Amino acid sequence: MKRIYVKEEWCLGCHLCEYECAFANSGIADMVKALKGKTIHPNVHVEDCGDIHFAVNCRHCKDPICVHSCISGALTKGEDGVVRIDRDKCVGCLTCVLVCPYGAVLPAPDGHAAMKCALCTDNGRGEPNCVKYCPNGAIVFEEREAAE
Amino acid sequence: MKKYDYILIGNSTASVAAIEGIRSVDPRGSILVVGDEERFVYGRPLISYYLLGATDERRMDYRPRSFYEDNGAELRLGVRAERIDPAAKTVTFADGSAAKYGRLLVATGSRPFDPPMEGIESVPHRFHFMKMADALALEKYLSPAARVLIVGAGLIGLKCFEGIADRVGSVAVVDLAGRVLPSILDETGAAMVQRKLEEHGATFYLSDSVARFDKDTATLRSGKRIEFDILVTAVGVQPNTELVKDVGGEVARGIVTDACGRTSIPDVYAAGDCAESFDIASGTRRILALLPNAYFQGHCAGVNMAGGSERFDNAAPFNAIGFFGMHVLTAGVYEGEAYVEKGEKTYKALFCKDDLLKGFILIDLPERAGVYTAMLRERIPLSQVDAESLKRSPGWNAFPAEMRKARFTKEV
Amino acid sequence: MLQREGEIRNPSGCAVTGVIDRSGKKMTGESMIEAIAVMHDRSNGLGGGFAGYGIYPHYKDFYAFHLFYETQKAQEETEAFIRRHFEIVYSSEIQTRKLPTVKNEPVIFRYFLAPLPRKLANSHLDEREYVARCVIRINAETTGAYVFSSGKNMGIFKGVGYPEDIGRFYRLEEYEGYAWTCHGRYPTNTPGWWGGAHPFGLLDLSVVHNGEISSYDANRRYMEMFGYRCTLQTDTEVITYIVDYLHRRKGLTLQEVSRVIAASFWSTIARKEEPARSQETLLRRMFPSLLVTGPFSIIVGFEGGLLALGDRLKLRSMVCAEKGDKAYISSEESAIRKIEPSLDKIYAPAGGEPVIYELYGRRS
């Protein structure tokens, strides 16, 4: 399946993806209205290390430990391969946060659930917004072969 | 007598995982699932959230209602397995019926264990807190005036407290241990949790225990007396190992299995709270009565039952538990050199030994905790990463570029 | 005020036709007149002309110059120039027939010339180059004089009027040649000038052309590096010079010349077999500025044959036909049918594909 990958040699650490993610998932059509004066809670976050930067999103693992660990059945891996969280079922125990090796499942700001990237399949964007707006092509959405 | 390729005894996480494991290998083999609860499968830990109002009976379904049908599994609820006959490869149920199996999974879970307590039979409203039936029974007696006594300040007792705190008049918690959650928290962490619970009305009687019950009064060893209307005992659990033990299968504290989920009896597998795992953090074989662990065990057993190949050999204890918005994430064992960051409302303790992260406690620092879990479960040597950076903040920026490349540039 | 050829560039649309008897048997100009008359509507009365090959058998070793003179002075100056460079073997006014439709004719003279041997030797030039330079010089430098035919044993006859009238005017039914070409003109922005009519000739080359080339100035500016002066600013003139340059001076075959002028597209060349692929690539690399683009179909007359060539997109019509020893080329089939109703073969050559008809035994 197509997944989001970051090319760390091209990630500038501008953090635009975080804002674009927060915007895409805000449900508000205007970015200013969506984000102004607010602390953002994006599903992607950029890790910095000196001049090295890289954005981390959910990897939509083939064998998703977050799904397996979920106590309520709120996390599922769809037939499209997308790992999604059903907020309605989630009780916010954060077991998924505890087990995700990438730190890509995050506590939702309201504290009552976890949240994660669903490749913008759930917000009407059609394509991942972080990929679309990365100014340097550092985040890509593509098929790749499996790791060993 | 009907024959099934697979019979799964027990209908909770391990069993569901086993179905998913079996179906990942064998799309067609016949499956029978029997469960003694008359309830569609649900996440057991959700019962406290149910009382809390964070979920409801509908939303508690662990899988969609069509799960068994979709997976071609026959589900029989309210049925208990009485015994197995490994030679004939049959299971006999409480109603006298029997079925033949090709491969059998014992996922019988555990049951509450109450040590002998004097006068307990005089208590009119006493409850356990392990199953939905327990929660529903308890719920009937909850009232704003009710006084509750919880014996046991472990995970079950305290989650029960969270569930009922706002629905009853007062709650007293008694535990023999000197701190709350003694199995998963150190003193600092326990004190923080205790304070949080006290803010929500809990009264703790620690390093103490009930000497005697007399209807609505408990007298503690310290001599203190607690009057109560409702008693919840959450002292311990006991694995349901009898099916295996009775026919000579190897059982220690729980049913003994190998890394593929096989018991010592041919074609009989075990998973979930009735079975032991090898805990890589402590280096010992023990029961890890945790939902994710049940899933991993069940899935592994299912795959192997269906002729596939999977090993579950990195079990470790890890807990995500929340109380009134406070998130406590823990894993492993607390041995070795400690790295501690104590904030006003946060707490981080990392325990390192033999170049490995052995365990951690994170209170209200949940972000990217999974990176620590990965260090622990995958036994990544600290010397391979920027340990200081990692301790300060969990992130892949502490990993060398080639490790990131291996993990981030391909499908995982 | 309207300007005439040479003062401004003058493209035009037209009709062309040609015939050759490959056995060398002679025909009068009559059939050409009949053929071109059929395509009357492709001309507008502003120019017509003919070239006949093998028409001066008695003077075949001498350069036959045909000149227009507009003034007495021009004739005097020109004849003085000619005398300085040539021995005049014979000269006379060309006999014409007065026609009401052909007006304002200049004085038209014919000379049979041999280069003065001493002058030629001193010039260190090849004889034909010597003659060509003299022609170019008269045309570029002498006002009111124009050499419109300069080959051996061939002649160009042209003027302002419909081509069939021009043919009668020059009494071409009285000339006999083994090959003829003719041209009816439809110039678009001048009244037509006698010198500007077709065919255009240099030495024994004659060109009739239908079209308007878009590469003109690229071709012209390139050719002018080599001593040619495009005084008429017509397509026919520059095409004639290109053929002269590549064929006579550079020694390319007419086939090769065609591959320069109407080069195959690179994509076509890439699909060709060797050696055509490398040969055509080489020609395009050597003479890129002589690629002619835009619509054209031309008939090049040369000693011993005719070459028909159209642009590589075939933007102008052109058909070829054969009947016995005779071969025909024409803008329209009707012109050929008029003079030879039953043909052995008739076809339309592809754009850029040269068709060469020659006297038997001759190889260009």
Add this chain to the structure above:
Amino acid sequence: MDLYIRPDYEVVRNTDRCIACRVCERQCANEVHTFDPETGKMRADESKCVNCHRCVSLCPTHALKIVKTDNTYRENANWSAQTINEVYRQANTGGVLLSSMGNPKPFPVFWDKMLLNASQVTNPPIDPLREPMETQLWLGKRTAKIERDEKGLLKDTLAPQLKLSVPILFSAMSYGSISYNAHESLARAAEELGTYYNTGEGGLHRDFYRYGKNTIVQVASGRFGVHKEYLETAAAIEIKMGQGAKPGIGGHLPGAKISADVSETRMIPQGVDAISPAPHHDIYSIEDLKQLVDSLKEATEHKKPIIVKIAAVHNAAAIASGIARSGADIIAIDGFRGGTGAAPTRIRDNVGIPIEMALAQIDARLRDEGIRDEVSILVGGSIRSSADVVKAIALGADACYIGTAALLALGCHLCRSCHTGKCNWGIATQRPDLVKRLNPDLAYKRLVNLVSAWKHEIEEIMGGMGINSLEALRGNRLMLRGIGLTDTELRLLGIRYAGESL
């Protein structure tokens, strides 16, 4: 903050739109933007702003714009604010003023005073979507003897030529003046487009030897990075005698731009200023040039065309004639609007002549002398569009060098601050954190897009003229008409005035 010189620009932030994401702060190498934690708002120090638009482009809410300041001196038609500021600047520093990119002064642009022809009625336009339209060409000498082998086939007696699929090449920009990623982008684009890029005088990085067949290597007065393998790797060798942005001036690459990689590539010490002299010290005359041409041909076994690049100066036609007779295969002429990584401002803005005039005169001169086939003519120095390319070719050029347009495609915003080495777009810099802002995977495609777009436009324009091959356009000055030009300008350009018929 300078006491005398006020900032040229103001950074205008629409606070209603700003969400304080701090992208502007992270992306400005000039440190214009800062976040004020107390107010939670962004601040700007416009005295540091070079107006490169990096922040404007990346601001996700379009909250930023950079405007020319309306702070004015007392109006003076003679002493413009810029002139006054330059005096202040020199009074401050005592130094030569430095600038980058091309001449920004309002000199006439003759490309914009020439109009193109199209076919109507008498001659059909050609539809490039239906008919082949050839933009392929060969650069080099076209003088060849006609010789035949025993089968009568023509022998290839041509000197080596360069094959191009479009009449556009990327002009010389050195590694050092521009970044590794910029070079990689140019090299990859040249390869995909079937054309060439030019190393400039900075040598050729080892990583780019693989693009050798699309590389023109330069031999300049500093001889930086010139060695046998460098010459052998290239498709052609360019001797740089001059540059349009700074005729008569050598080069100066500040030590700050000489990273380890640049140092190795140039074969010079790291961190020390690299000075290329004004003249080649082995070329003080045209016959010396011929010797260098011959030497380079000998060194590469006569397998590669030699280009001689000169700045367009007053005597360009005569110089070109000399070069055409020196054995060089191609002359590159760089007009006075051409770009640079750094030049003295007064030189850039006042020396040289427009490329249009130089080209027209050189082409005419070479034809007059009958030696146009001795050389191909490459022109550069502000070729801004496909229309400029078509006009240049109609005037007589074989092909065009584009530099500034290529940089624009890479993201350059023409802030003309290359000499500071802090290019926020990752182009004219060697700072690793800035260099990585130019991702060649994206950037090379932008170059390919640009040139492909121009190619399509050239095809359309040619088709309209009824021309289906570039060869028939070259020197076809009848396709041009002047507008708003004096008789002298028309004469020098060799074209007629608009409205004059064929």
